[in-house]
Amino acid sequence: MANRMPEWMLRDLSLPRLRRYIRAAHGDARAAERLYWWNIEVAAALLGSLHCLELALRNALHNALVRHHGRPDWWTVAPLNERGLKLVEDARRSCGRRLRSTTPDDIVAELSFGFWVSLLSHGSGYDRHFWVPVLHSAFPHYRGRRDRIYRDLTSLVLLRNRVMHHEPVHHRHLAADHDTIYRVLGYLSPELAKEAQTMDRFRAVLAGRADVLGGARPPRF
Template sequence: MGVQHRWIDETLSSTRFRPYLRKMDGDCATAIDLYWWNVEVSAAFYPALHCLELALRNALHRQLVERFGRPGWWDVAPLEDRHYALVGKAADKVRQQLRQRRPVTPDDLVAELSFGFWVWLVGKEYHRSLWEPWLHRAFPHRRQPRSALYRDLDEVRRFRNRIMHYEPIHHRHLEADHATILRLIGCLCPEVLVQLRRRDQVETILARRPERGGERR
Protein backbone atom coordinates (compact mmCIF):
# COMPACT_ATOMS: atom_id res chain seq x y z
CA MET A 1 0.00 0.00 0.00
CA GLY A 2 2.96 2.33 0.39
CA VAL A 3 4.27 4.17 3.43
CA GLN A 4 1.38 6.66 3.47
CA HIS A 5 -1.13 3.82 3.73
CA ARG A 6 0.77 1.64 6.21
CA TRP A 7 -2.18 1.96 8.62
CA ILE A 8 -4.23 -0.23 6.27
CA ASP A 9 -1.88 -3.18 6.65
CA GLU A 10 -1.09 -2.61 10.33
CA THR A 11 -4.53 -1.69 11.68
CA LEU A 12 -7.22 -2.63 9.20
CA SER A 13 -5.38 -5.44 7.37
CA SER A 14 -5.09 -5.82 3.63
CA THR A 15 -7.57 -8.70 3.71
CA ARG A 16 -10.31 -6.56 5.25
CA PHE A 17 -9.49 -3.68 2.93
CA ARG A 18 -9.66 -5.81 -0.21
CA PRO A 19 -13.48 -5.62 -0.69
CA TYR A 20 -13.29 -1.82 -0.69
CA LEU A 21 -10.42 -1.84 -3.14
CA ARG A 22 -12.22 -4.29 -5.40
CA LYS A 23 -15.40 -2.20 -5.31
CA MET A 24 -13.42 0.84 -6.44
CA ASP A 25 -11.63 -0.99 -9.27
CA GLY A 26 -8.30 -0.93 -7.47
CA ASP A 27 -8.22 2.82 -6.81
CA CYS A 28 -6.78 3.10 -3.31
CA ALA A 29 -7.86 6.70 -2.64
CA THR A 30 -11.53 6.10 -3.41
CA ALA A 31 -11.38 2.75 -1.60
CA ILE A 32 -10.23 4.60 1.52
CA ASP A 33 -13.14 7.03 1.08
CA LEU A 34 -15.51 4.08 0.81
CA TYR A 35 -14.04 2.48 3.93
CA TRP A 36 -14.63 5.59 6.02
CA TRP A 37 -18.08 6.06 4.51
CA ASN A 38 -18.86 2.47 5.51
CA VAL A 39 -17.89 3.38 9.09
CA GLU A 40 -20.04 6.50 8.92
CA VAL A 41 -23.15 4.84 7.53
CA SER A 42 -22.78 1.94 9.98
CA ALA A 43 -22.83 4.46 12.82
CA ALA A 44 -25.85 6.19 11.30
CA PHE A 45 -27.84 2.96 11.54
CA TYR A 46 -27.23 2.71 15.28
CA PRO A 47 -30.22 4.82 16.45
CA ALA A 48 -32.70 2.83 14.36
CA LEU A 49 -31.23 -0.50 15.44
CA HIS A 50 -31.22 0.73 19.04
CA CYS A 51 -34.92 1.61 18.87
CA LEU A 52 -35.87 -1.66 17.20
CA GLU A 53 -34.00 -3.87 19.65
CA LEU A 54 -35.40 -2.11 22.71
CA ALA A 55 -38.93 -2.00 21.33
CA LEU A 56 -38.84 -5.68 20.33
CA ARG A 57 -37.50 -7.11 23.56
CA ASN A 58 -39.70 -4.97 25.80
CA ALA A 59 -42.86 -5.68 23.80
CA LEU A 60 -42.24 -9.44 23.80
CA HIS A 61 -41.24 -9.42 27.46
CA ARG A 62 -44.46 -7.63 28.46
CA GLN A 63 -46.58 -10.19 26.65
CA LEU A 64 -44.73 -13.12 28.16
CA VAL A 65 -44.94 -11.71 31.68
CA GLU A 66 -48.69 -11.37 31.22
CA ARG A 67 -49.00 -14.84 29.75
CA PHE A 68 -47.06 -16.66 32.47
CA GLY A 69 -47.80 -14.35 35.38
CA ARG A 70 -44.20 -13.80 36.45
CA PRO A 71 -41.28 -11.54 35.46
CA GLY A 72 -39.04 -14.58 35.06
CA TRP A 73 -41.34 -16.22 32.51
CA TRP A 74 -38.46 -18.24 30.99
CA ASP A 75 -38.60 -20.55 34.00
CA VAL A 76 -41.97 -21.93 32.88
CA ALA A 77 -42.29 -21.01 29.19
CA PRO A 78 -42.03 -23.87 26.65
CA LEU A 79 -38.67 -22.80 25.27
CA GLU A 80 -36.50 -25.05 23.17
CA ASP A 81 -33.36 -26.37 24.84
CA ARG A 82 -31.07 -24.09 22.87
CA HIS A 83 -33.03 -21.06 24.01
CA TYR A 84 -33.08 -22.21 27.63
CA ALA A 85 -29.31 -22.48 27.27
CA LEU A 86 -29.10 -18.86 26.12
CA VAL A 87 -31.04 -17.75 29.19
CA GLY A 88 -28.62 -19.72 31.36
CA LYS A 89 -25.59 -18.16 29.68
CA ALA A 90 -27.07 -14.69 30.09
CA ALA A 91 -27.69 -15.33 33.78
CA ASP A 92 -24.11 -16.58 34.24
CA LYS A 93 -22.73 -13.49 32.53
CA VAL A 94 -24.82 -11.14 34.68
CA ARG A 95 -23.71 -12.97 37.85
CA GLN A 96 -20.08 -12.53 36.84
CA GLN A 97 -20.65 -8.83 36.21
CA LEU A 98 -22.46 -8.30 39.52
CA ARG A 99 -19.90 -10.32 41.54
CA GLN A 100 -22.57 -11.21 44.10
CA ARG A 101 -23.27 -7.57 44.98
CA ARG A 102 -26.96 -8.36 44.59
CA PRO A 103 -29.18 -11.09 43.14
CA VAL A 104 -29.77 -11.30 39.39
CA THR A 105 -33.16 -9.78 38.50
CA PRO A 106 -35.42 -10.51 35.51
CA ASP A 107 -34.65 -7.01 34.21
CA ASP A 108 -30.95 -7.90 34.22
CA LEU A 109 -31.62 -10.95 32.04
CA VAL A 110 -33.94 -9.11 29.66
CA ALA A 111 -31.18 -6.57 29.03
CA GLU A 112 -28.51 -9.27 28.60
CA LEU A 113 -30.38 -11.58 26.21
CA SER A 114 -29.29 -11.04 22.62
CA PHE A 115 -31.29 -9.51 19.82
CA GLY A 116 -31.23 -12.92 18.17
CA PHE A 117 -32.95 -14.50 21.17
CA TRP A 118 -35.93 -12.16 20.83
CA VAL A 119 -36.07 -12.62 17.06
CA TRP A 120 -36.12 -16.41 17.46
CA LEU A 121 -39.21 -16.14 19.69
CA VAL A 122 -41.08 -14.97 16.59
CA GLY A 123 -39.94 -18.07 14.68
CA LYS A 124 -42.12 -20.95 13.56
CA GLU A 125 -41.05 -23.10 16.53
CA TYR A 126 -43.23 -20.95 18.78
CA HIS A 127 -46.09 -20.27 16.39
CA ARG A 128 -48.70 -22.30 18.28
CA SER A 129 -47.30 -22.15 21.79
CA LEU A 130 -46.44 -18.44 22.03
CA TRP A 131 -47.28 -16.50 18.87
CA GLU A 132 -50.93 -17.35 18.33
CA PRO A 133 -52.07 -16.95 21.94
CA TRP A 134 -49.90 -13.99 22.99
CA LEU A 135 -46.88 -12.72 21.07
CA HIS A 136 -48.84 -11.40 18.08
CA ARG A 137 -50.09 -8.72 20.47
CA ALA A 138 -46.59 -7.28 20.67
CA PHE A 139 -47.01 -6.05 17.06
CA PRO A 140 -50.34 -4.18 17.14
CA HIS A 141 -49.66 -2.30 13.89
CA ARG A 142 -48.31 -5.12 11.74
CA ARG A 143 -49.74 -6.02 8.36
CA GLN A 144 -47.52 -9.03 7.72
CA PRO A 145 -48.06 -12.65 8.72
CA ARG A 146 -45.70 -13.99 11.35
CA SER A 147 -43.52 -15.75 8.77
CA ALA A 148 -42.83 -12.54 6.83
CA LEU A 149 -42.27 -10.62 10.04
CA TYR A 150 -39.75 -13.21 11.17
CA ARG A 151 -37.89 -13.08 7.84
CA ASP A 152 -37.54 -9.31 8.14
CA LEU A 153 -36.41 -9.49 11.76
CA ASP A 154 -33.89 -12.22 11.00
CA GLU A 155 -32.47 -10.27 8.06
CA VAL A 156 -32.10 -7.22 10.32
CA ARG A 157 -30.39 -9.47 12.89
CA ARG A 158 -27.78 -10.49 10.31
CA PHE A 159 -27.39 -6.89 9.17
CA ARG A 160 -26.99 -5.69 12.77
CA ASN A 161 -24.32 -8.31 13.41
CA ARG A 162 -22.31 -7.14 10.40
CA ILE A 163 -22.36 -3.61 11.77
CA MET A 164 -21.47 -4.66 15.31
CA HIS A 165 -18.54 -6.73 14.00
CA TYR A 166 -17.26 -3.87 11.81
CA GLU A 167 -17.95 -5.72 8.57
CA PRO A 168 -18.56 -4.07 5.16
CA ILE A 169 -22.18 -3.13 4.48
CA HIS A 170 -21.56 -0.85 1.49
CA HIS A 171 -22.52 -3.61 -0.95
CA ARG A 172 -26.01 -4.02 0.50
CA HIS A 173 -29.22 -2.32 -0.59
CA LEU A 174 -29.02 -0.02 2.42
CA GLU A 175 -32.11 1.97 1.48
CA ALA A 176 -34.10 -1.27 1.72
CA ASP A 177 -32.43 -2.21 5.01
CA HIS A 178 -33.34 1.19 6.41
CA ALA A 179 -36.95 0.92 5.24
CA THR A 180 -37.29 -2.54 6.79
CA ILE A 181 -36.01 -1.39 10.17
CA LEU A 182 -38.34 1.62 10.20
CA ARG A 183 -41.30 -0.54 9.19
CA LEU A 184 -40.59 -2.99 12.00
CA ILE A 185 -40.36 -0.20 14.56
CA GLY A 186 -43.67 1.12 13.30
CA CYS A 187 -45.25 -2.31 13.82
CA LEU A 188 -44.18 -2.20 17.45
CA CYS A 189 -44.50 1.45 18.47
CA PRO A 190 -45.32 4.25 16.00
CA GLU A 191 -44.57 6.88 18.64
CA VAL A 192 -40.95 5.77 18.79
CA LEU A 193 -40.79 5.94 15.01
CA VAL A 194 -41.89 9.58 15.10
CA GLN A 195 -39.13 10.37 17.59
CA LEU A 196 -36.53 8.48 15.55
CA ARG A 197 -37.37 10.18 12.25
CA ARG A 198 -36.47 13.56 13.77
CA ARG A 199 -32.97 12.31 14.50
CA ASP A 200 -32.24 9.65 11.90
CA GLN A 201 -29.33 10.50 9.58
CA VAL A 202 -29.19 7.40 7.39
CA GLU A 203 -30.69 8.98 4.28
CA THR A 204 -28.34 11.96 4.57
CA ILE A 205 -25.28 9.69 4.79
CA LEU A 206 -26.51 7.46 1.96
CA ALA A 207 -26.61 10.49 -0.33
CA ARG A 208 -22.88 11.03 0.28
CA ARG A 209 -21.77 7.57 -0.82
CA PRO A 210 -18.39 7.64 -2.64
CA GLU A 211 -18.35 6.40 -6.21
CA ARG A 212 -15.61 5.24 -8.53
CA GLY A 213 -13.42 8.05 -9.72
CA GLY A 214 -13.84 10.00 -6.49
CA GLU A 215 -17.31 11.27 -7.29
CA ARG A 216 -20.17 11.07 -4.82
CA ARG A 217 -23.67 9.96 -5.63
Protein backbone atom coordinates in the same frame (compact mmCIF):
# COMPACT_ATOMS: atom_id res chain seq x y z
CA MET B 1 -5.32 4.48 -10.45
CA ALA B 2 -3.73 4.18 -7.02
CA ASN B 3 -2.51 0.69 -6.22
CA ARG B 4 -1.37 0.82 -2.60
CA MET B 5 -2.92 1.88 0.68
CA PRO B 6 -0.87 3.76 3.29
CA GLU B 7 1.31 1.53 5.43
CA TRP B 8 -0.41 2.70 8.60
CA MET B 9 -3.80 1.55 7.29
CA LEU B 10 -2.43 -1.85 6.40
CA ARG B 11 -0.84 -2.11 9.85
CA ASP B 12 -3.61 -0.68 12.02
CA LEU B 13 -6.68 -1.95 10.19
CA SER B 14 -5.19 -5.15 8.68
CA LEU B 15 -4.87 -6.19 5.06
CA PRO B 16 -7.34 -9.12 5.31
CA ARG B 17 -10.08 -6.69 6.40
CA LEU B 18 -9.14 -4.09 3.80
CA ARG B 19 -8.96 -6.59 0.94
CA ARG B 20 -12.76 -6.73 0.82
CA TYR B 21 -12.85 -3.00 0.11
CA ILE B 22 -10.05 -3.22 -2.42
CA ARG B 23 -11.98 -5.90 -4.31
CA ALA B 24 -15.17 -3.80 -4.17
CA ALA B 25 -13.18 -0.86 -5.57
CA HIS B 26 -11.77 -3.06 -8.37
CA GLY B 27 -8.22 -2.70 -7.14
CA ASP B 28 -8.21 1.08 -6.76
CA ALA B 29 -6.65 1.53 -3.32
CA ARG B 30 -7.61 5.20 -3.00
CA ALA B 31 -11.25 4.40 -3.79
CA ALA B 32 -11.07 1.50 -1.33
CA GLU B 33 -9.93 3.89 1.41
CA ARG B 34 -12.90 6.17 0.79
CA LEU B 35 -15.27 3.21 0.71
CA TYR B 36 -13.87 1.93 4.02
CA TRP B 37 -14.45 5.28 5.75
CA TRP B 38 -17.89 5.73 4.18
CA ASN B 39 -18.85 2.25 5.41
CA ILE B 40 -18.11 3.43 8.95
CA GLU B 41 -20.12 6.59 8.33
CA VAL B 42 -23.20 4.76 7.09
CA ALA B 43 -22.95 2.09 9.81
CA ALA B 44 -22.89 4.85 12.42
CA ALA B 45 -25.95 6.44 10.79
CA LEU B 46 -27.86 3.16 11.13
CA LEU B 47 -26.98 2.62 14.76
CA GLY B 48 -29.66 4.88 16.25
CA SER B 49 -32.61 3.33 14.45
CA LEU B 50 -31.31 -0.19 15.11
CA HIS B 51 -30.94 0.73 18.78
CA CYS B 52 -34.58 1.84 18.94
CA LEU B 53 -35.82 -1.27 17.15
CA GLU B 54 -33.85 -3.73 19.27
CA LEU B 55 -34.97 -2.21 22.56
CA ALA B 56 -38.59 -1.79 21.47
CA LEU B 57 -38.76 -5.39 20.26
CA ARG B 58 -37.12 -6.77 23.39
CA ASN B 59 -39.44 -4.86 25.71
CA ALA B 60 -42.59 -5.60 23.72
CA LEU B 61 -41.95 -9.35 23.62
CA HIS B 62 -40.81 -9.49 27.24
CA ASN B 63 -43.82 -7.53 28.52
CA ALA B 64 -46.24 -9.68 26.52
CA LEU B 65 -44.69 -12.87 27.93
CA VAL B 66 -44.73 -11.49 31.48
CA ARG B 67 -48.45 -10.76 31.16
CA HIS B 68 -49.14 -14.17 29.62
CA HIS B 69 -47.21 -16.22 32.18
CA GLY B 70 -47.75 -13.94 35.17
CA ARG B 71 -44.11 -13.75 36.17
CA PRO B 72 -41.04 -11.67 35.21
CA ASP B 73 -38.88 -14.77 34.72
CA TRP B 74 -41.29 -16.23 32.14
CA TRP B 75 -38.51 -18.32 30.57
CA THR B 76 -38.66 -20.71 33.53
CA VAL B 77 -42.12 -21.89 32.42
CA ALA B 78 -42.31 -20.99 28.72
CA PRO B 79 -41.74 -23.78 26.16
CA LEU B 80 -38.30 -22.66 24.99
CA ASN B 81 -36.34 -25.11 22.88
CA GLU B 82 -32.90 -26.39 23.87
CA ARG B 83 -31.08 -23.53 22.18
CA GLY B 84 -33.35 -20.94 23.76
CA LEU B 85 -32.78 -22.40 27.21
CA LYS B 86 -29.02 -22.38 26.62
CA LEU B 87 -29.10 -18.71 25.61
CA VAL B 88 -31.00 -17.84 28.78
CA GLU B 89 -28.54 -19.82 30.89
CA ASP B 90 -25.60 -18.13 29.13
CA ALA B 91 -27.17 -14.75 29.87
CA ARG B 92 -27.65 -15.72 33.52
CA ARG B 93 -24.02 -16.78 33.85
CA SER B 94 -22.77 -13.64 32.15
CA CYS B 95 -24.78 -11.50 34.57
CA GLY B 96 -23.53 -13.58 37.48
CA ARG B 97 -19.93 -12.83 36.60
CA ARG B 98 -20.59 -9.08 36.67
CA LEU B 99 -23.29 -8.64 39.30
CA ARG B 100 -23.67 -9.64 42.93
CA SER B 101 -27.27 -10.63 42.33
CA THR B 102 -29.15 -11.11 39.08
CA THR B 103 -32.68 -9.92 38.43
CA PRO B 104 -34.97 -10.88 35.53
CA ASP B 105 -34.39 -7.40 34.08
CA ASP B 106 -30.64 -8.08 34.01
CA ILE B 107 -31.19 -11.28 32.03
CA VAL B 108 -33.60 -9.56 29.64
CA ALA B 109 -30.99 -6.90 28.87
CA GLU B 110 -28.30 -9.55 28.38
CA LEU B 111 -30.25 -11.62 25.84
CA SER B 112 -29.33 -10.90 22.23
CA PHE B 113 -31.42 -9.42 19.45
CA GLY B 114 -31.20 -12.81 17.76
CA PHE B 115 -32.76 -14.52 20.78
CA TRP B 116 -35.79 -12.25 20.72
CA VAL B 117 -36.24 -12.64 16.97
CA SER B 118 -35.99 -16.42 17.32
CA LEU B 119 -39.18 -16.38 19.41
CA LEU B 120 -41.04 -15.43 16.21
CA SER B 121 -39.72 -18.40 14.23
CA HIS B 122 -41.63 -21.48 13.10
CA GLY B 123 -39.13 -23.95 14.55
CA SER B 124 -39.82 -26.03 17.66
CA GLY B 125 -43.48 -25.12 17.45
CA TYR B 126 -42.76 -21.51 18.37
CA ASP B 127 -45.50 -20.35 16.01
CA ARG B 128 -48.06 -22.30 18.09
CA HIS B 129 -46.51 -21.82 21.53
CA PHE B 130 -45.46 -18.17 21.26
CA TRP B 131 -46.90 -16.32 18.25
CA VAL B 132 -50.50 -17.55 18.26
CA PRO B 133 -51.31 -17.29 21.97
CA VAL B 134 -49.30 -14.21 22.92
CA LEU B 135 -46.59 -12.63 20.78
CA HIS B 136 -48.84 -11.37 18.01
CA SER B 137 -50.15 -8.95 20.64
CA ALA B 138 -46.68 -7.39 20.97
CA PHE B 139 -47.22 -5.84 17.50
CA PRO B 140 -50.44 -3.84 17.98
CA HIS B 141 -50.10 -2.13 14.60
CA TYR B 142 -49.49 -5.28 12.55
CA ARG B 143 -52.10 -7.62 11.14
CA GLY B 144 -49.98 -9.69 8.76
CA ARG B 145 -48.47 -13.14 8.85
CA ARG B 146 -45.83 -14.19 11.34
CA ASP B 147 -43.43 -15.35 8.62
CA ARG B 148 -43.24 -11.94 6.99
CA ILE B 149 -42.27 -10.10 10.16
CA TYR B 150 -39.85 -12.90 11.07
CA ARG B 151 -38.20 -12.64 7.64
CA ASP B 152 -37.82 -8.88 8.03
CA LEU B 153 -36.34 -9.18 11.50
CA THR B 154 -33.96 -11.98 10.52
CA SER B 155 -32.52 -9.72 7.83
CA LEU B 156 -32.15 -6.92 10.35
CA VAL B 157 -30.34 -9.20 12.81
CA LEU B 158 -27.74 -9.81 10.10
CA LEU B 159 -27.48 -6.08 9.43
CA ARG B 160 -27.22 -5.25 13.13
CA ASN B 161 -24.50 -7.83 13.68
CA ARG B 162 -22.47 -6.55 10.74
CA VAL B 163 -22.76 -2.99 12.03
CA MET B 164 -21.81 -3.96 15.59
CA HIS B 165 -18.89 -6.14 14.47
CA HIS B 166 -17.48 -3.51 12.12
CA GLU B 167 -18.13 -5.51 8.96
CA PRO B 168 -18.90 -4.18 5.46
CA VAL B 169 -22.51 -3.14 4.88
CA HIS B 170 -21.97 -0.91 1.83
CA HIS B 171 -22.97 -3.73 -0.54
CA ARG B 172 -26.44 -4.16 0.98
CA HIS B 173 -29.60 -2.47 -0.25
CA LEU B 174 -29.33 -0.06 2.64
CA ALA B 175 -32.32 2.10 1.68
CA ALA B 176 -34.51 -1.02 1.86
CA ASP B 177 -32.90 -2.02 5.16
CA HIS B 178 -33.64 1.41 6.59
CA ASP B 179 -37.25 1.24 5.40
CA THR B 180 -37.61 -2.19 7.02
CA ILE B 181 -36.30 -0.90 10.36
CA TYR B 182 -38.95 1.79 10.48
CA ARG B 183 -41.72 -0.41 9.13
CA VAL B 184 -41.18 -2.97 11.91
CA LEU B 185 -40.64 -0.26 14.52
CA GLY B 186 -43.96 1.23 13.45
CA TYR B 187 -45.68 -2.10 14.14
CA LEU B 188 -44.38 -1.86 17.71
CA SER B 189 -44.60 1.86 18.43
CA PRO B 190 -45.53 4.52 15.85
CA GLU B 191 -44.63 7.15 18.45
CA LEU B 192 -41.06 5.89 18.82
CA ALA B 193 -40.69 5.49 15.05
CA LYS B 194 -41.79 9.09 14.49
CA GLU B 195 -39.47 10.45 17.17
CA ALA B 196 -36.48 8.46 15.92
CA GLN B 197 -36.99 9.70 12.37
CA THR B 198 -36.63 13.32 13.48
CA MET B 199 -33.04 12.56 14.58
CA ASP B 200 -32.10 10.11 11.84
CA ARG B 201 -29.34 11.25 9.43
CA PHE B 202 -29.16 8.01 7.42
CA ARG B 203 -30.74 9.34 4.23
CA ALA B 204 -28.33 12.27 4.06
CA VAL B 205 -25.39 9.90 4.51
CA LEU B 206 -26.71 7.57 1.82
CA ALA B 207 -27.29 10.45 -0.57
CA GLY B 208 -23.71 11.61 0.00
CA ARG B 209 -22.13 8.28 -0.92
CA ALA B 210 -21.13 9.33 -4.44
CA ASP B 211 -19.53 12.54 -3.16
CA VAL B 212 -17.44 10.63 -0.61
CA LEU B 213 -16.39 7.89 -3.00
CA GLY B 214 -15.57 10.45 -5.68
CA GLY B 215 -13.48 12.52 -3.28
CA ALA B 216 -15.76 15.58 -3.40
CA ARG B 217 -16.14 15.56 0.39
CA PRO B 218 -14.45 13.71 3.23
CA PRO B 219 -16.41 11.09 5.18
CA ARG B 220 -17.55 12.00 8.71
CA PHE B 221 -18.60 9.72 11.52
